[in-house]
Amino acid sequence: MKTKTSSEYTEVISRCKELFRKKTIDYGTAWRILRLSSITDQIFIKAQRIRSIQEKGNQKVEDPIVDEFVGIINYCLIALLQISFREDDRMEIPFEELEPSYDQWVQDTKGLLENKNHDYGEAWREMRVSSMTDIILMKLLRVKQIEDNEGQTLVSEGIEANYQDMINYSVFCLIKLGYHG
DSSP states (O other), rough: OOOOHHHHHHHHHHHHHHHHHHHHHTTTGGGGGOOOOHHHHHHHHHHHHHHHHHHOOOSSSOOOOHHHHHHHHHHHHHHHHHHHTOOOOSSOOOOHHHHHHHHHHHHHHHHHHHHHHHTTSSSSGOOOOHHHHHHHHHHHHHHHHHHHTEEEEEEEESSHHHHHHHHHHHHHHHHHTTTOO
């Protein structure tokens, strides 16, 4: 059964994927040079900018915060792609080769969202965008700690699950902000 959230999610992700495709055409896969920790820091910068703008109530750089949420989604997917292509040492990978992995990570991440949405009854719809921004920042701090611990956790979910949660919270924020690309 296709819910409102499912169709909104699909719309947001399709816009993110189209931007990812176009940037891959423009820049290639220059992001392949980045270590996961560098990708995490790039996501952190975007989330921190959103929080700063939310707290100050204004901004001096015209890039809208919706673009930062799109960036968080795509950088999280880039991190997941880096994990998927860990054993592939090519710097350039054509979009057509990346696309199945991109789509699989999106499908897995959406499945996670649907399971949590079922259990929590779409509680995110009552949350503030600022609270979800804080949760994204908390997830980033968790990822940084896991990275500093060389990927080892005792009882916690791993890096992939945190990237997926950040994707889902960013999608929620974009839905709440009325993002239409």
